[in-house]
Amino acid sequence: MTFDGMRLYSPVLRVNNRDENIAFYEKNLGFKLISEENALAFFSDWTGSGSQFVIEESPAYRTRAVEGKKKLNQIILKTSQPQDIAALLAQGAKASKLFKGSKGYAFETLSPENDRFLLHAEDDLSSLVEVDCFEGQVREGFTGLSDFTIDQISLNVADLKASQDFYRLFEGLPVHLLFVAAEGPDLAVEPHVTWDIEFIEFRVPADYDLASLKVYLEAQGQDVYLDHKEKVLAVSDPSRIEVWFSKE
DSSP, X not given: OOOTTOXXXXXXEEESOHHHHHHHHHHTTOOEEEEEETTEEEXXXXXXXXXXXXXXXXXXXXXXXXXXXXXXXXXXXXXXOHHHHHHHHHTTOOOSEEEEOSSSEEEEEEXXXXXXXXXXXXXXXXXXXXXXXXXXXXXXXXXXXXXXXXXXXXXXXXXXXXXXXXXHTTTTXXXXXXXXXXXXXXXXSOTTTXXXXXXXXXXXXXXXXXXXXXXXXXXXXXXXXXXXXXXXXXXXXXXXXXXXXXXO
């Protein structure tokens, strides 16, 4: 089965307070809020280059904080503009860890739900060295990131082999996934129960044959949902994180 022509649209994270999280993504990561639809908030970069990120509000009366380890270990974001990272830091982005590399600053930051992000501009992450302080000036007219891509999604998993085997079914997916063996009571809970990663959405061309993908996955023993218009296919990984394939 071929996965050519797909693109990563966004991981979708469940959050508690939408306004608090929107403020975090705008101030700390330099995202631009482009729209809100029902419980969803959609972000992009500030130049319209196609960067995307999505959160879904899920209030406390039906969703709760994760007990122990979260499924989401870390999301690594990369921008082509290292000066944007310095501008974010200069205007007050909160860094739990600060780094410097061959191209400039990078930093780790935690969302209100303790989702961990690393924002960098390096070609090689091994060049990053942790530093104690930032030196830079506020940049007049700076609004946010000019562009960003999701460089890596790191997941805590209870069964390392099962997760690796599942994602091997999708050789060629346009995202680097890293799996970290972990223990915790919520590492395989249903995605609507906790504030954590809910699903990862990929976009496919309008002529992509999702019905054939369904046949392929079912032959591998997977339980697959395909809507009657054959525009959205969903399957769950061993951690019960949903993987969506949606037509453009």
